[in-house]
Amino acid sequence: MPLTGITGSPSMSLGHRTDLVVLRLTGSDITEHGPLTLVRTPSNPTYRWGNFVLVDDSDDGADWFEALGLFRSAFPGETTVRFGIAPSPPMIVLPGYIARLDLEGDVALVSDAAPSAPVPDGMTVRALEDDGDWAAAFELQRVNNGYEDDADVDFLTQQLAAYRGAVERGSGRWFGAFVGEALVGGLGVFSDGGPDARYQSVDTHPDWRRRGVASAMLAAAGRWALDALGAQRLVIVAERDSAAMRLYERLGFSEVDVQLRLSGPQSVLGL
Incomplete structure (x- = not known):
């Protein structure tokens, strides 16, 4: 049976949704805090994207102060912050201080x-x-x-x-x-x-x-x-316009959405 307990939002990107599945299957702790999902991998604390906060910014905008507070409380002493953005673009609203972080996006592709x-x-x-x-x-x-x-x-x-x-x-x-x-x-x-x-x-x-x-x-x-x-379908994630993405498209995979992440030193936030 599929894993339960992580609902996510209907707009959550397929990349993040399947990431959560693999993270749970491989031993990560995943807990929901309203629009925030905390992902921790105690067995592998240096796993960057196994220790982060996933933010649902799809409706009226998430409380990014709350997201930052959750990250700091979960990972005390960590100087680099890491946030996943649950929705695929364009459903994102980033306040100015959060936009100082580095934004990256990978493409989720599928084939049936x-x-x-x-x-x-x-x-x-x-x-x-x-x-x-x-x-x-x-x-x-x-x-x-x-x-x-x-x-x-x-x-x-x-x-x-x-x-x-x-x-x-x-x-x-x-x-x-x-x-x-x-x-x-x-x-x-x-x-x-x-x-x-x-x-x-x-x-x-x-x-x-x-x-x-x-x-x-x-x-x-x-x-x-x-x-x-x-x-029923196969999912793979790749950097846009990379050799890997071009290979997957040649093999019959089609782009579905984009998986967004933000990261950078806490010092750039000015908070």
């Missing part, structure tokens, strides 16, 4: 059918199976993201442990593209039993990009999510 793409010659696409596979997935993400210092490594360790936990509980699966014993690509797909299955963390090793790896993984994971999870 799994992509059609061949598996490149000499490659196998399958679900991760054991500790060795998950260790390879960790190393792939570490390399792709350039993680070197202890804080980044600890974040990634906790993040993949959370994904693996959700997989072992039956809420998703992590797929890898293998050439021999080497993992050259990976991604996850998750659902709470509702209509949407959400892709996560599409990664291809730098030496294997533009060779059909991501397409093959998206196809395999999409078929599995529609069949095994009973999903």
Whole structure:
């Protein structure tokens, strides 16, 4: 059955809505405070978008002072504030001091059918199976993201442990593209039993990009999510006009809405 307890607003972007599903499935604490939704991930405190306040600014404008107070009380000592904006544009009203923060928006895309793409010659696409596979997935993400210092490594360790936990509980699966014993690509797909299955963390090793790896993984994971999870549509999020977005559109995904986020140092707010 789909997870309950997080209603959101009817105008909440699909990106945020499916983010909340994956966050809950991977162990985050999510609580509603009127038009505000507090997301905390105690097991991974440096996970930026696992520790933030989601603001419903769709009607007469949210109380941003209340949002800031909730963030400060939930994350004492945090110098960077992070707010998700629940509605997709243009349904936002930002007061001047909040508009000083950096605004970013990613595009949510959907498809009601799994992509059609061949598996490149000499490659196998399958679900991760054991500790060795998950260790390879960790190393792939570490390399792709350039993680070197202890804080980044600890974040990634906790993040993949959370994904693996959700997989072992039956809420998703992590797929890898293998050439021999080497993992050259990976991604996850998750659902709470509702209509949407959400892709996560599409990664291809730098030496294997533009060779059909991501397409093959998206196809395999999409078929599995529609069949095994009973999903009715597949959801993926990408930066606008990025190579990833162009790939997803070629594979049949269509833009639905925009997922907005605000972040920046508390000092710029002047409060």
